[in-house]
Structure formats: structure tokens, C-alpha cells
Amino acid sequence: MQRNDKWGGIMKPLIEFKNVSKEYKMGDRIFYALKDVNFVINEGEMIVILGPSGAGKSTLLNLLGGMDSASSGQILFDDKDLTNFSDNQLTEYRARNIGVVFQFYNLIPTLTAYENVALMKDIEKSALDPKEVLESVGLGEHMHQFPSQLSGGEQQRTSIARALAKNPKLLLCDEPTGALDTETGREVLDLLQKMSRERNRTVVIVTHNSIFADMANRVFRVKNGSISSITENATPISANEVSW
């Protein structure tokens, strides 16, 4: 499936889900967190995955990020099937391609903002210079402070900087504004949107908050373990216009 991008060019698919299911065994009952999910995410897209809690959106994010493996189906990335990956291959996949932004930031509390970003050098030698990345997210000033000394928004920006430092193909954000107030939330969204628009990075945001829907190129609605609808925004609004 090929589509035109926002500038009218041909879009390249980045990752594709084919009949992906994830099941958990609870006693002798089988519970489907995801069932027969199909979609394609293209390079440079900004996707919002929307759904109430328990619908399966976190599972979706975990599978996208190689943090969990599917029970059945295929997840294709660069023509390779993630579902066949070994533990080490998945780690490699995460290290190379994925940046994650968590709801509660998940910074290492004993490392400063700078060190949290510099940590990525331990994984990827080619990781970006921590100082530059932090400056690009607007944290040039406070980068030598510990997470506990930073505000929520600053911590989240650090977390984004950490995700960006590896120059990932896919930036996954799990309720990135969930713990933030309106204003800082807006700032963070703005940052994420810029990443997508200006640097042509693929961004996937998982949230239960439908007000983000208008910012995305496409919105996946998740319900009871399957994708109930995929809607396309011809003209996504910018983060500043999001009404909270």
C-alpha cells in the first residue's frame, strides 16, 4: 500500500502489522489484548493511537517498539519479521530504530539530564551530541540538574531528547503529556510535531485523550483489542491550536 505524503511525494512504509495478535493466558481462558490487527505506518508520518484504557493501545506500542513479542501474525520492518526475532535481535532493533517517550519520563534518577541523554552513547556510538539535542528541546540551561530538580515538562523534554539522541526511525510516545499541565503539555506536543514536520521523523503517540486527534496525519482508534477505524487528517492542526 503506497500513499502520497503531505507534500505530494510517494510515501515509504516503515513498519507494517499483518494479522497481529497478542494473547495472554489467564488460567485456562485466553484473553486477547490484540486480535488480527493490520496497518502500515509510513516514514515521516505522525500517528495518534487513540482509545480508552485497556483497549490494547499500550500492547500495540510495546509491539511497535519491540518491547514485547506478538503471539501470531507478522510485524514487518525493513522487510524483516519482528515476530521471529530473538531476544538479542529485538534489543538490537530497539537500540537502532526506536526512541521511546514514557508517560512518567522514566529518567534514571541518579543521572543528570545531560547524563541521561549521554547514556545513549553507551548503546550507539553514533548517538548525537547530548548538549546539542538538549538545546534543541530547549533544555540548554538546566542540563546538569538531576531529574528531581527539573519540572515535569523539563523532565519530559529530557526524555524526548534521550529518545532523539539515537536518531531513531520511529519515535514512540506513551501518553507523553499524561503527567503534565496544559501549557507544558502543549509545549511537548509542539516539540513532537516539529520533529515530525521539520525532520521528517515518524512519530507515534498513544493516548486516551481525543483532543490530540486533530494534530495527527492519521488517527488509529483502538477498541477491545482491534483497530476500529483509521481516519486521515488532510490538514493536521498545529500543537498550538489544540484546544485543551
Next chain:
Amino acid sequence: MLFRKLWRDLIQNKTQFISIFLMSFLGMWIFVGMDSEASGAMETSSEYYRECNLADLWLRGNGFSSEEVKQVEEISGVNRAEQRLILDGDVELLGEKYSMETVFLTSNEISAFRLLEGESYKPDEEGIWIEQLFAEAHKLSPGDRLRITIGSLEVNGIIKGIVQHPEYVYYLSAEETMMPNYSNYGVAFLSEVHYPLKSSIVYNQMILDLESEDEEVQSVLKERIEQVIDRDSVVITDRSQCESYQMFDSEISQHTSMGAMFSAVFLLIAVLGIITTMTRLTANQRTQIGTLKALGFSKNVITRHYVSYGFWISLAGSIFGSIVGYITLPKLVFSAFEGSYIMPGLHPVFSDKAFVANALSILISTFVSFLACRKELIDPPAVTLKPAAPKKITHTALEKSRWWLRLSFSTQWNFRDVLRNKVRSMMGIIGVCGCTMLMLCAFGCNDAVVSMLDWMYQDLMTAQSKIIFSEEADYYTIVDYGKEYKGQLIQENAVEFVSEDARETGTLTVLDSGNYMHYQGMKLENISLTSDGIAITYKMAKSLNIGLGDYVKWHIMGEDEWEKTRVTQIYRDPSAQGITMKRETFERLEHSFLPTSLLTNKSVPQSLADRDEIQAVMSVADMRIAFDNSMEVMIIMIASMIMGATILGMIVLYNLGVLSFIEKMREIATLKVLGFKSIKIRGILQKQNIWITSAGIAIGLPAGYGMLVGICTLMPDTMDMVAEVSFPSYIYSVAGTFLVSVIVNAILSGKVRTIDMVDALKGVE
């Protein structure tokens, strides 16, 4: 960056990590300290023995001729043989009489003495070379005149040198029955040319230097020598039967095993500390581990990161402990050795064993932290990122019973807390147990020494004084003394025993009528000697591997006649191992009774010792003091054990307290919000501590007793120590442990007040 995380985590959890550090530190401190002391003493002694060419075999008997020396030297495997004559003499210094073992040498090649000051020995020159410690105690120096009286003989000479001799590293005089006191007696070495009756000299010893130190080769050689010198009276002994060599050797091996025992305790605690600390650390950092995984850190990197906590801590603790141990303990022990052993050039040695112990300690600690973090690494990051599922809680039988509801809230709460944190509780119990164990062991050692004294001088020998006769006293003179002082006459001789399995030297005691010597059986019950056989000490029976009803072959040193007698009784004696019989039994064996000393309760004037027929007069008080002085090593050991126990208890309890305090912070805050007063909460926490401490003590007391029994069996063959702990010692150990526990809790429970309810109840992250 992960290294910075490690470093800051260490600082943040410093209490726990410091305690792990201290445990590895203490473990290695004691092990390496004791080992480098023991290995050093071992190395020093073998260097010394090699340098002085300590004899390999000793032949004792009467009249070794030069012919025989040649014959023995011709046996292949024998490098050299030397005759010598050893006699008991006396010297008088400033009006006091001291016994002086006098050795007349034919040469100074085998068991050569080591010259410290003065002229070196020349075989054909007169002169006296005197042992260093005696010389120092009496300010004797080269050039001084000395007169040695040996029976009716008198040797006059000039002191030519101050020396140390490899056969006199440890030695007792006839009077000092237990512990050496080198200012009271000495050894003098002279050339045979100095012997007053040169023409009629009769050598009573031959010493041999062999090519091989191998036991089997030596025992073959012994048989060959017995064929060459075919006399029953000749006794051949090797180094293992040489008291000086043997005492030093067993002292060292005793230290080695004690060091191993104590460091095992500390290492065990260190491992437990690492298990609890690392399990808690990794559990608390579960989300961080999940994040690292999600970011793309491989399992190996994360594992290496968490394993390095245990690794670096134990590495630092072990190395630091080794260094401190190497520097401090040998110094301490060697200085305590000074009174008992004359071993020049004692220096510590860092042995292979110490390296292995260090490696082992680090390896175990590292492995244990690996086990602790492995759990968090099994699941995929999606699972690890979520908080851990709460532990399954099942109700115990007590909680289901109807008694449960009648228990107070604090009991219920503590009961559940203890059961649900089994590792933590176990560690607490083991730590307290170790503390009690060490304390009891320390007090018990002290008891054993004290009771050994009482045992010897109150239970077994009830005379106040002992008069020792010299060799020239004849039977009738001795009997007259016996009548004058209304005492009990006894004969004491050195004897050699032979059983199917072993050959040992020990003492023979023959009792005349009287009531100053008492005997106790295996269970320390009083027994009276029978006349139908001989009684043997428990330790000697053990060494000879014989029991009641068995026959033992023995003969008095220097006499030809061998006896084979049946053992009818076994008794225990703290210091003198051998056999005892009544005079009638002895005479029935066709020996004539010649008493060597007299036991009496009448007051004996010290001036008596000046008479020719009297060698020495000893009072029980003198003997007790001499014994006390020589127990310095023991006192050092006891003190360090109590110190170790206190530190151990403090560390474990504090560590545990901090751990459970942090874990219970939310619960405590909740209780505070609900309106519990700080003091009430403290009470609840205190209760659990009392439980843990009591349980630890309950296990620690028998364990400590067991350890003490272990130490008693490590005592050298000549000493029979009874592991007996007095009631006050039990009280001290229990009270000491509780005191440690109370102090730690006082420090900890102050923290209850500092809990900010609001903060503690906020979100977890």
C-alpha cells in the same frame, strides 16, 4: 554513564553497601590477618630450621659412642650424626636459684644455635653460650662469669655468646608444668671440652640430619638405625615428637583453622547482606531496568551493571581488609608470641590461600548479585516496565485460627511482616545469631581458661605447694621431707608409649599414699585409682588410639625395661598427658619407687630451694600467675571476638532496620495519618526487633557452644580443655546482644518522627 549511575546508587544506598563492605572487610581482615600470620610463622620457622639445620631424628639413651655415630652415618640417607650430652643444672644469680639445662656439644652443625652476640662457637674451645631470653632477663652478657651446678659437678666459665636454638623455640622446665616463662630457667651450650670429667663423658643423645624429610623414608631409616644400635633403651623420635617443634606447629595450624572459621561467619553475613540489598535494589529499580531495556541496552550490559555493585563492593572490602589484616593481626599475634616462643625474624606472608580467599569472596559476592538481578531480566521490557505483581499472600494456620483475632494489632502486623519478608528476617536472625555466637564463644574461652586453672589447682591437685627434689636427693632424705611436711610423695617421669598405631611421649605419675591428687573420668566425675592396672589420660588414649582393656607398651626414658600393662581407667588432665598408677602397682611391676616431688599444704619456706637436695619450691599462686601471663594470645583473641561480634551485630541490625524502615515507610506514614503516635509506632517496630533478636539468640547460644567445642578440639594434643560455659557468660552474651540491638534501635527509631506523612504517601515514582 552507567558507571556514574552505579556510583550514585552506591552513595544513595550507602548504609547497605557500607555494611556489605564492612562484612567483606572483616571477613578478609580476619582471614588474611590470621593466614598471613600463620603462613608467615610457618615460613619463618622453616627458614629458621633450615638455616640452623634442625635435627630430623633424635636418639635418646645412654652412652652413644663415636663408633656408633660412624655406623649411623654410614647408613645411606643419613647426612650426619652428632653426639651430645644434656644434663639438668642450676645457676645461682643474685641469691636466686634457676634451673639451667646444660648441653655439651661435640660440634655445632646439626641443630646449630644462632649467635646473636659474642664469639662464635669453636668445638675445642671452652666457654658458655647462653639462651637469649634468660640472658636478657638476668642482664647476662658476653664476658660475664657463670657457674653451673650439675649435681655434684660444677662448671665454671665465661659467657661467650648469646644465642637462640632451634630446639628451644618452646620449652618448659621441670617446674613449669603448663606455660613457659623463660626468665625462670634457661639453656646453656658448651663444648664437650668444657665438661669437667672429659675422659668419662657419656653422651645421652645422638642427633641426625637426614637427606629426606619424607615421613615414610624416615620411618624406614628409623628401623635401620634400630638395627644398627640394638639397644632397647634407645628411643628414636622425630620432629613431630619434638615438643618445641610440635607446639609451634600446632599453634600455627590452630590459628589457621580459627581464622577460617571466623571469616566464614563474616563472609556468610556479607553474602546475606548482598542478597537482601541487591534484591531490594533491583526490585526498586525495576522500572529503571525496564527503561534501560526499552532503550535498547542488552541483557548483558544490564547484568554487568548490576553485578558490578557486588563486585566492586566486595573487591574494595576484600582488598582493604586484606591489607589491614596483613598489617595489623600478625603484628599483634607475633608480639603475643614473644613470651612463649623464641622464633627470630617472624614476618607475615601473603600466601596463595589469601589470594584464593579473596577471589572466592569476590566471586561469591558477584555471583550472588547476579542471582539477585537475574529475576528482573527474564521478562520482556513491556512487563518489566510495569510495577511487579504483588506477592501472593496466603494465610498461615495461625491467621486462620480463632486465636488470631485475640492478638494485638502490633503482634498481627509484625507476624505478617516477618513471614512476608522471609529473607530479611532470616538475615536478621542469622546476624544476631552470629553476634551471640561470637560473644558466647569469647566468654566461653575465658571460662575455659579460668576453669582450666581451677580444674588443675582446685579439683585435681589440692596441695598448696610442690617441692621438687633434685636428682641427688636419695630415697630416705625424700621420705624424711615427706614426714616433715606431712605431704604426699609422687614420682613423675617422662615415658615413651607404643601402641599398634602410634608412638608418643608423655608423663608417668606414681602416687604414694596421700590425698592431694584427684582424678576425674570422661564426664569429669570423680574417680579413685584402682590397683589392678594403670589409668591413662583421655588425650593420650586418643593419640595412641587405645581404649579401656587394651594394653599399652611403655618405658621410662633412659631405662631399658619395657612394660606392657592393661588400661583399666581413663581420666582427664588439662596439661600433662600420660599414665598414672599407685605405688603398689608400680612396685608390682618391679620398679622401685623414687619420688621426685612432694605435695603439701604446710607452708614451705622459699629458702628450702637453696638446699642441694631440693630443685625448686612452687606455690599454687606462682603457678597460676605464670599461667595467666602466658595466656596473652588468648586474651587478644577473646577481645577481637567480642569486638567482631559487636560490629557484626551492629551492622546487621542497623542494615536490617534501615531496610525494613524504607520498605515500611508508606505503611508507617499511613499509621501516622490514622493517628498512631510516633512512640506507639516505635513500639511496633521494636517488637519485631525483639522477636528477631530473641530468635537469633536462641540459635546463637547452642551454636556458640558448638563453636567453643570446636575450638577446644583444636587445642594441641598435650592440652585437654573442657568446653564449659558458666552461667554469667550466658547472661553476658544475651545481655550484650540485646544491648547492641537496643542501641541500634534507638538510633533507628528516631527516624519515625522524621517521616513526612504527605511526602511518603505521594506517588511511588
